[in-house]
Amino acid sequence: MKTILPWLVAVLALGAAGLLYQNSSSKSVELAKLQAEVKELETLRIELAELKSQQVPAEELARLRKDNQDLLRLRNEIRQTRDEKNQLAKQTQSALSQAQQAQAQAQAAQVQVQSLSTNLQAAQALSATQQAATLCINQLRQIDVAKQMWALENKKTAEAIPTTQELAQYIKDNIFPVCPSGGKHTIGTVNDRPTCSIPGHALAQ
Secondary structure (H helix, E strand, O other): OOOHHHHHHHHHHHHHHHHHHHHHHHHHHHHHHHHHHHHHHHHHHHHHHHHHHHOOOHHHHHHHHHHHHHHHHHHHHHHHHHHHHHHHHHHHHHHHHHHHHHHHHHHHHHHHHHHHHHHHHHHHHHHHHHHHHHHHHHHHHHHHHHHHHHHHHOOOOOOOOOOHHHHHOOOHHHOOOOOOOOOOEEOOOOOOOOEEOOOOOOOOO
């Protein structure tokens, strides 16, 4: 028994030493973890302090928010102005196109008016010419009738040629007619028809 006891004490001592060593190692590991956590916590505290130092004041934040709202409003106004400008440009282009069309129509109408005016003037000139020819032919008839009456009353032969004064008494108002176009009347013999120097002013044969 005395021989076993020292060995038993030694084994117990070794076991106690092993438990102490194991416990010490576990505490060392926990201590290292705690030290790491403390270091990480300190780092977080430093970062938090830096963030707090960099935090924008409430007044500055309100100003920034107001500036942002103003910026959004200005962007909206610029967009509206751009849209209005584009719309105005389209309206201006449309008005310009309509004005060009109206100008072209006005020019075409002016050409038509000028053409109508030219045609009217030509028609008036032709009408005046025709009227003058008709009047002159009627005058030639009056001269021929007066000449026949003169020859009958004065018992003239077919070859006799009266004067304008002799025929005037057989014409209305006792006035020998004058061609309205400036032509010259030729009385001729009793047997001949009177003529005018203007082409087209002639009695039918």
